Amino acid sequence: MNIDWYIVLSALLFTIGAIGILVRRSPMVILLCLELMLNAGNLALVAFSREVGNGQGQVFALVVMVIAACEVVVGLGLIVAIFRRRLPLDVDDLRELRG
């Protein structure tokens, strides 16, 4: 397959993730949609790495994976903290940063 197919697929997946972030209200699903967008970026990085013909883009993809893991850990910690304080898990209701 040509590389441009992979790039268009990556754009499509990124767009689906963006729709999810715009439409959904549960913070957990928004985190999942962020994962979708990061993975679309990963796919583009690996595709460009194949296009150029060296492995540096794959190292970028691995670093993006680490960033995604950090984001998941902090985000899920926040969700657990929100749940413990009996606040609603809804981003429309969570408007204040005050703890």
Add this chain to the structure above:
Amino acid sequence: MEAVLFFIAAIGATVGAIGVVAARNPFYSVLALIAHLFSLAVLFLLLTSAFVAAAQVVVYAGAVMVLYVFVVAYVGSAQEPRWDPVPGQRLFAGLLAFFLFVEISAAVLSSGLRALGTHGPDVPAGFGDPAAIGTLLLEKFLVPFEATSVLLLIAAVGAIVLAARRRESINRERPLGEGVASR
């Protein structure tokens, strides 16, 4: 053969992504994301990056998704309202996403990258295997590699600080049966 595999994996990834967005129960969203990640691993294999594919399956679909499943089971699945609190939100989100897709595709495909329409250059046999990635990580990208390890440590400490139950916050918490539990 490669085209068939590409289309199967691409359809799997797209359906998984749509499932993440559309599923009403967060647990099903997590399962759809796992399917999506496996399809992406197949795509990575087609792009001859074996190590990234393996890391995707082991780290992402294995470890990170288990974390998600635990938190979904702990928090429970609150149902979202079917209606839009902001009128026309879904319509505008769809419009914006459509234009975003068109813009990204046009920007990339009309760029001057000549190798985009090709299969990519011929690569040696060891391209993208753990040895090549490890050499790159420990020679060319040593400082970013160490920086990511520090970042992981900071994230772990931050998660413990955020999720830990502090003594003074226990007294302030209202009893069970209020708030989320009653919704």
